[in-house]
Amino acid sequence: MSTLIHDLALVVVPSGVAVGAGTAAVYYRRRAVERLGRIRHLETRVRDGEQRVAARDEEAQYLAANRLPALVSALSRGEGSSYRDVGLLHPQLAETQTGTAYRDVLGQVATLTSEASQRAEGAAGTAVQAVVRSLQSLINEQQVAVTALQELKSDEDTLAITIPIDHASSQLARRAQVVGILTGMWPGRQRDDTALLETVRGGVSRIRDYPRVEINGEPAAYVAGRAVEPVVLAVAELLDNATRHSEPGTKAYVWFLEAHNGISIVIEDAGIGLAPEERERAARLLSGRDPVRITELRTPPRFGFLAIGQLATRYGFHVSVEQQSVHGGVRAVLHLPGTLLVAPPTPAFSPAAEAVNTGHTTASPAAHPYPVAEDGLPVRHRRRRSLLQPGVPATSPPQPGAGRHLAAFMRGTDSARTASTDQEQTS
Structure with a gap:
């Protein structure tokens, strides 16, 4: 238009x-x-x-x-x-307001989640520690009662009943210790320097299938007192793992390998072994690098390797299960560096023997309760004692009614009973 x-x-x-x-x-x-x-x-x-x-x-x-x-x-x-x-x-x-806002959202979520997780972990740890302390107290009371009964009546029938109870209590005490360690609790009182062989025997005495453990070798080294209880617990957990994951008729072998920078405790079993992914996970747990969180344990929880890793990190030894046993199972190696080992104690000074060797006489014990030096001052010598009593666990199950064998086993597990009654009550 x-x-x-x-x-x-x-x-x-x-x-x-x-x-x-x-x-x-x-x-x-x-x-x-x-x-x-x-x-x-x-x-x-x-x-x-x-x-x-x-x-x-x-x-x-x-x-x-x-x-x-x-x-x-x-x-x-x-x-x-x-x-x-x-x-x-x-x-x-x-670089827009949207991108910045979303980053802020993620940061706030991370902060709030971390704070909530820490509160939950703290509450869970406190609750677990309270339960562990209560449980340890009850276990101690039970072991004291069993010990009193054994001392009161040590016939074969009584020993046949009380010794399995005592042994089960020692295992329960060990497991309570392990759970407590995961919450940061101390494993126990500091011990005197103890022979490495006695330390390993103490670990053997705290597992269920102790007759299946065979120890070879007698190292002369001693374990420093501060590391005795941690090493006992670590050995017990490794042996318990070895015996539980192998056929009942097989044995777990323990031997020692001396190196220029320490001594290794080698444990071999004839079990099913570890798959590659399980071996990698075990190595990570045993390293102790990852923090232990009670609220994030697997179901069912497996405490052994976690506790060993924590003990190894705290006390300075190293544990690995990266090698395969010659029997097809697992070879676990607990290496103690030289810093955790001490020389065997020197024989105690004997005034009577010295008098015989030198031809001199000393004052009578009634007059001088301590040896007297030339200047007239008493000479006092510290006595070294080990709370882990030497006693070799039986290598085969005790025969029914064999009181002597049961009594020998009682002496072998005395270290476990002593360690359990000495649990530290503060983390």
Whole structure:
């Protein structure tokens, strides 16, 4: 219609007027083109806005479905410090308010989750420690009562009844110790320096299948007092693992390997062995690098390797199960560095023997309760005693009614009973 009017104007009006009308037509045509350009620009902005809105919607869904679950999963595995965010689904939003807000959300979730986890772990640890202390007290009372009964009446029938009870109590005490160690409790009182062989025998006496353990070798080294109880517990856990995961008719062999920087206790069994992934997990647990969290233990929980790793980290020895036994099972190696070993004690000074050798006499014991030196002052010598009494556990189950064998076993497990009654009451 506008084109028709324009043509009529060119016919009717004079030529000068026709030129003006043409100029106006060009002007209006230009304006129409500009309006069309603006319309197309607005359409482009609308499409860009719709795309940005869609990207933000997708980013919100990605945050809820991927980024937050990944963060929570990492925190639950104790990997919060090493966790790396997978990033935005749309990288172009990284420097926008949306990207910044989402990063802040993840940071707040990590902080709140970590604080909640620490509170839960602290509450769980406190509860477990209270239960362990209560349990240890009851076990001690039971062992004291059993010991009193054995001292009161030590005939074969009484020993046949009380010794299995006493042995079961020592195992229960060990397991309570292990759980307590996972919560940071101390394993027990500091001991006197103890022969390495006696220390290993103390560990043997605290497991159920003690008759299946065969010890070879008699090392002369002594274990430093502060490490005796931790080594006893670690050996007991390794032997318990070896006997539980092998056929009942097989044995677990213990032998010693002396090196220039310490002594290794080698334990071999003829069990089913460890799969490669289980071996890697065991190595990680035994290293003690990962923090122990009571609230994140597996179901069912397995405390042995976890406790050994904690003891090894605290006291400076090393445990590995990376090798295969020559019998097809597991070879566990507990290495004691030279810093945890001491020389055997020198024989105690005997005034009577010295008098015989030198031809001199000393004052009578009634007059001088201590040896007297040349200056007239008493010479006092510290007596070294070991709370882990020497006693070799039986290598075969005691025969029914054999009181002598049961009594021998009672002497062998005396160290376990002593260790249990000496439990530290503070973590």
